[in-house]
Amino acid sequence: MATTVKSVTFAVDDITSSDTCMEMYPTPASKALENLCQDNEHCHCVHIDPTHPREYILYFIRHGEAMHNILEKEAESKARQLAVSQGYDPNSHYVKKAAEDARKAILNSQSMEDPPLSEQGMKEARRAKRDLEQLISSLNLPPVQEVWVSPLQRALKTASIIFPNSLSTKFEDSCDKVDEKRLVAPRIKVKEELKERHTGLACDTHSPLKSLRARPSFQYFSLSGLRLNSMESIIKGISSSSTEKMDSLEEEKHDRTESSYEEFNSDFGLFRLSGHPNDNDLWEQLEHMEISPGSETKKNYNHGVCGEDNPLQPSIADDSWSNTVFQKEDNEMLRERTKKLFDLLAATESRSICLVGHKGYLRELERGPLGHSDAELFQNCEVRVYRLLLNFVKNGAPDVGVEMSGKGLQSGVNIFAERITSSR
Numbered sequence: 001m002a003t004t005v006k007s008v009t010f011a012v013d014d015i016t017s018s019d020t021c022m023e024m025y026p027t028p029a030s031k032a033l034e035n036l037c038q039d040n041e042h043c044h045c046v047h048i049d050p051t052h053p054r055e056y057i058l059y060f061i062r063h064g065e066a067m068h069n070i071l072e073k074e075a076e077s078k079a080r081q082l083a084v085s086q087g088y089d090p091n092s093h094y095v096k097k098a099a100e101d102a103r104k105a106i107l108n109s110q111s112m113e114d115p116p117l118s119e120q121g122m123k124e125a126r127r128a129k130r131d132l133e134q135l136i137s138s139l140n141l142p143p144v145q146e147v148w149v150s151p152l153q154r155a156l157k158t159a160s161i162i163f164p165n166s167l168s169t170k171f172e173d174s175c176d177k178v179d180e181k182r183l184v185a186p187r188i189k190v191k192e193e194l195k196e197r198h199t200g201l202a203c204d205t206h207s208p209l210k211s212l213r214a215r216p217s218f219q220y221f222s223l224s225g226l227r228l229n230s231m232e233s234i235i236k237g238i239s240s241s242s243t244e245k246m247d248s249l250e251e252e253k254h255d256r257t258e259s260s261y262e263e264f265n266s267d268f269g270l271f272r273l274s275g276h277p278n279d280n281d282l283w284e285q286l287e288h289m290e291i292s293p294g295s296e297t298k299k300n301y302n303h304g305v306c307g308e309d310n311p312l313q314p315s316i317a318d319d320s321w322s323n324t325v326f327q328k329e330d331n332e333m334l335r336e337r338t339k340k341l342f343d344l345l346a347a348t349e350s351r352s353i354c355l356v357g358h359k360g361y362l363r364e365l366e367r368g369p370l371g372h373s374d375a376e377l378f379q380n381c382e383v384r385v386y387r388l389l390l391n392f393v394k395n396g397a398p399d400v401g402v403e404m405s406g407k408g409l410q411s412g413v414n415i416f417a418e419r420i421t422s423s424r
Contacts (some may be wrong), residue, residue: 007120025263028184037416050417051154052389053389053390053391053416054351054389055277055351055387055388055389056345056351056352056353056386056387056388056389056390056393057141057142057351057352057353057383057385057386057387057388057420058353058354058355058376058385058386058388059144059352059353059354059383059385060134060354060355060357060362060383060384060385060386061126061128061158061162061353061354061355061356061357061364061381061382061383061384062116062123062358062359062378062379062380062381062382063117063121063150063152063154063155063157063158063357063358063380063381064117064120064121064123064124064128064154064157064158064354064358064381065117065120065121065124065379065380066115066116066117066118066121066153066154066203066308067115067116067117067118068106068107068112068115068203069118069121069122070118071106071112072103072106072107075099075102075105075106076099076100076102076103076153077099077101078102078111079094079098079099079101079102080099081097083095090365107200107201107202107203108201108202109138110202110371111202111331112201112202112203113150113202113203113205113207114153114203114205114206114207115153115154115203116153116154116157117153117157117158119327119379120350121157121158121381122379123152124155124380125158125161125162125321125381126161126424127381128158128161128381128382128383129161129162130381131381131383131423132144132162132354133421134181135383135385135421135423139420139421141352141384141385142351142419143186143352143354144163144186144352144353144354145186145187145350145351145352145353145355146186146187146188146189146348146350146353147159147163147166147186147187147188147189147353147354147355147356148189148190148191148194148353148354148355148356149187149188149189149190149191149194149221149355149356149357150190150191150194150195150196150206150356150357150358150361151190151191151192151194151206151212151223151226152195152204152206152358153206153207153212155194155356155358156190156212156215156217156221157217157356158356158381159188159356160188160217160218160221162354163185164353165185165187166185166186166187166188166220166221166388170319171395178277179284185355187222188220188221188222188421189221189222190221190223190225190226191225191344192225192226193340193341193344194356194357194358194361194363195357195358195359196357196359196360196361197329197330197331197333197334197358197360197364198327198329198361199328199329200328202420206226209223209226212226222308227295248404266308267280272394274408287360324360330373331353331360331364334360334364335364335365335368335369337365338361338364338365338368338369339368339369341355341365342369342392342413344388345388345412346392347391359377359378362378363375363377363378366401369415370386370388370415370417371415371417371418372417379424382422382423382424383422383423384419384421384422384423385417385419385421385422386417386418386419386420387417387420388415388416388417388418389416390413390414390415391413391414392413
């Protein structure tokens with residue numbers, strides 16, 4: 001895929017983007033920008049002090065197929081077949097509406113709370129792991145230092161498959177200056193800011209913290225960022241990075257030479273998983289829905305999709321972590337939320353980061369703050385690689401040491417976003 005170059009001047013109250021160039025370190029990308037500028041006599045260059053910009057390599061990955069995606073398709077198909085059997089034209093408005101109503105019935109069910117990956121989704125995640133490794137090797141890209149992931153189960157499981165040996169300790173959560181000799185795998189941090197557009201549907205509401213912590217696949221994840229559980233806090237600029245540093249949550253200590261981990265206590269009643277999960281899952285409620293999944297789908301879910309990772313999940317209303325009243329987001333609000341990524345980048349020492357998230361979030365991030373207005377939608381488990389140069393501006397001058405506060409970046413940030421490659 002050809003390199004795509006954009007630059008954006010981003011401020012708190014405004015975003016503008018154009019095909020421009022920047023003065024920066026002498027790299028192949030800068031040469032491409034120089035040529036681009038020479039070909040455009042009307043180019044308005046955004047000049048960034050080369051001694052100040054922070055350079056990042058960002059790996060964007062969309063999660064794999066989830067169970068609700070399968071059930072949506074099944075519901076649509078059954079509704080369509082039923083309508084046609086009653087004599088309606090397959091292309092009629094009635095048939096289309098019946099299929100859409102059936103799809104929405106699946107999504108509107110509380111049984112769809114935070115659905116897991118399907119078998120196909122897990123295969124897609126394993127393929128993404130190979131794609132990522134190949135891209136890093138073939139293009140001589142830096143290895144991933146840190147992974148930021150949405151708190152929704154489909155994203156968490158995707159991350160656990162791509163990064164199976166990741167490590168999270170209290171020390172690493174509270175300090176970005178980690179001893180590299182100890183860092184045998186990238187740290188995975190769950191970020192509320194990266195969740196999918198809030199629709200009010202159960203499928204877009206993450207599981208309670210207790211339930212997530214109990215999952216063997218997520219035992220090395222840093223979940224302390226989920227203390228930031230208010231959309232109002234996100235919009236006002238309180239980042240999960242700040243929350244993590246102030247958080248008194250005691251993380252478990254994991255020893256790579258041992259197969260078990262220590263039980264611990266906390267104010268949130270976190271517990272150690274002591275046996276196989278209960279088979280009585282909320283997804284059993286699907287059998288009582290007007291449109292229920294086929295037997296093959298149900299079989300795959302119970303025996304192949306989650307395995308030991310499928311514990312009994314409490315109702316949404318049973319846990320304060322999920323029982324927060326959120327304002328529904330439209331695409332414009334979601335795009336505004338994606339700007340919080342730059343607060344997160346300003347607060348970390350890592351320069352090579354993988355984001356595992358959702359189609360809607362990644363769409364608004366690319367087309368909005370990153371300035372790629374024509375970016376196509378992410379496919380399941382597609383990997384895209386970006387090179388970012390960020391020049392954090394404070395009081396009208398470049399400033400690397402941006403002071404973070406509850407209101408986020410006070411002046412703004414100049415962004416250069418170069419899409420290096422994609423796995424598709």
